[in-house]
Amino acid sequence: MCTGRVDPALVADAFVHGADGVLVIGCYFGDCHYMQGNFMAKHKLDMAREMLEYAGMNPTRLQFRNLSSAEAANFAKYNTEFVGQIKELGPLGTGDKTGMPKLKEELQIAHKSLAGPKLRWVVGKKPVFIDDARGNKYGEVFTEHEIKRTLSGIIIDEMATQSILAALEKKPTAVKDLAKELEITAPDTLKYVLALKRRGFIEMDGVEGTSPVYKFKSAEGGRC
């Protein structure tokens, strides 16, 4: 399989199901049969790594290497190296910022975010946006730094949004309780909740005391 097809969601899924490490090995840059498959893989995996790190996992657990199919010795070497590193870290939840079982929940949320359309759009457009000859529809070229900064912002947003949605899916909750549960400041939680409501993912369920209670709207979400 071309590494360009390694979806960030697949990687996150592996970790959710208990994998301790994922090593993706692709062709050398410039050797891609599909011109830029391995470049795409690198962009995607860099993003996935940042996301999973934000979720509390040790970023060493996800690595990307380049090899040609004629380099058996190097293949063995890379694998031994990687396995050694993972053995040193221990199973998922040890050697990570967050321990089990909290890490699993966070990884599930990260998986949802990576499977969602937002990050995929940005990471998919990244190589075009930073290409001097192409840029966006209006010919505006972005610096890599700018796109990276945008991506980091989206990762934080998506993690918050998805954790709110996950919590609301379990039971309708008021904003102040959500904020306490998810450890996001109350004003920010309110803004995320209002944005979700505006975009049609959640709706008001009733009023509890003085605070409105929100509930999850539908699996589809959004206005179609």
Next chain:
Amino acid sequence: MANKVLVLGAGAAGIQAALAEAAAGNKVYVAEHFPSFGGERIPQDKIITDGDGFSSPDLAAFKSSDNIEFLRNADIQKLVGDNGNYKAKIHCRTPRVDPEKCDECGKCITVCPIHMYDDYNESLEWRTAVDFFDSGSGYYNIFKEDMPVCQRTCPINLDIRTYVGYIADKKYTESLATIRERLPFPLSIGRVCPHPCETECNRQYKDEPISICFLKRYVADYEINKDIEPRIYTPEENYPEKIAILGAGPSGLTCAYHLARLGYANNITVLEALPEPGGMFRVGIPEYRLPKAILAKDIEFITKHGVEIKCNVRVGKDISFDDIKKDYDAVLIAIGAHNGMSMRVGNEDAEGVFEGVKFLRDAGLGNEVPNKGVAIVVGGGNVAMDVCRTGLRVGFDEVNLVYRRTRKELPASPWEVDEAEHEGVKFNFLVAPQEVVVKDGKAVGMKCLKMELGEPDASGRRAPVPIEGSEFVMDADTIFGAIGQVTDNTIVDKKAGFTFGRKLNFEVNPKTFETNVEGVFASGDAATGANIAIRACAGGKTAAESIHKYLRGKK
């Protein structure tokens, strides 16, 4: 023919006015800053309603009227004319969503990754960058912010976000190329600019501003240190017109550079009165702030574009202005402001009293300068700081700076003041010079008066008020006045018909830098009065564009 009516603003009042005019049979254009009409009557809490929250009869009539044309995202830029005959220049920003193709599926809002503060709700909420604004028409719009604040503050509008971003990407040559699209002096400006952009930088509210100025210096130095050959821009078209530029300073050379890029390469002659090019970069800014070898690199880069610099040609002496005007199709006067202003104190013409700028010029060119004993410097700007610090370097035993207000009001950049103090310049605040004390025709000191701060004056600074009977004499061997510069306007004849401003500067149209004499432009200090280098460069760039328009329009 029906009258054409322009209504600015599509709020409730604007819509009523438009309807009234349309009913009277006029063709009505309605320009609105926001992407939608209806002012603040749009429901905030819904994505698209089925028209239930938005059923004002006015709005329905407005939408269906054939005589009304709605210009959304439109800002009025210029309005000229008289009753019955107006001309308006309106800038319509692109909505970035094609209303013909958009079928209002609303998917963009659910996937839009950028969140921003919602300006309709006074920033209480977030909204996505793509959003609908007009639930009546269903138009969508992508919000893209205007020029960043640093770029807006920079006189030459350098694309700071891009070039700093390229540095973050480690793409140094691309970064430098971005700077050089507008500014040919990255090495020099990166060293001397008082960077107004950093004062405005939004990052300062978090920790401290981005070091925009030194980042520019960094990429420019990188090219020199790595011996990278700078890319010379060759224009696609070449024009035959000859252009003379008087003064090889920041403004003149920037103008020459841009004219060369516009297609006048090898037809540009820069005339410089001093033996070396560079203007105030060379003879105003001391070596310790801008090494001459560094400046030479910038100038070399400009001359490689097909700019000829002739030194030691003083207009009015070696060649007359009329001859230049005859020989060239367009003339730019960028002679700067090299004459010191009078201190307006008694005995100013005594031996041992000098203009600060003349001292800096002589020091910069390696001429003989006074350097013995004690010096007094009058003034508080960056030039005064340069004079003080250069004074200590050429060998004065002691340099006293005299300023009639306090340290807080000093117009010089604070880091310059700190460095001057560190080097041992003695500051005398709230002291006003009265008269030069003369002995045998030579200055031996300055009679001064102590001051105190009174009420704020027109400039907002507290005006100094003299304290009665507080006169004292400060001893000195040399006195420098550094209280501002004026332009030497004797290069042109009175008959030429130029008008001059307060600082003897050439009066120009602030948009085009054209003087009142046809085909003659002026920029830099010669047009604006003494100002910072980057502003002179910006003037040179605008003048280049105006000269190009003038020459192309003449045909």
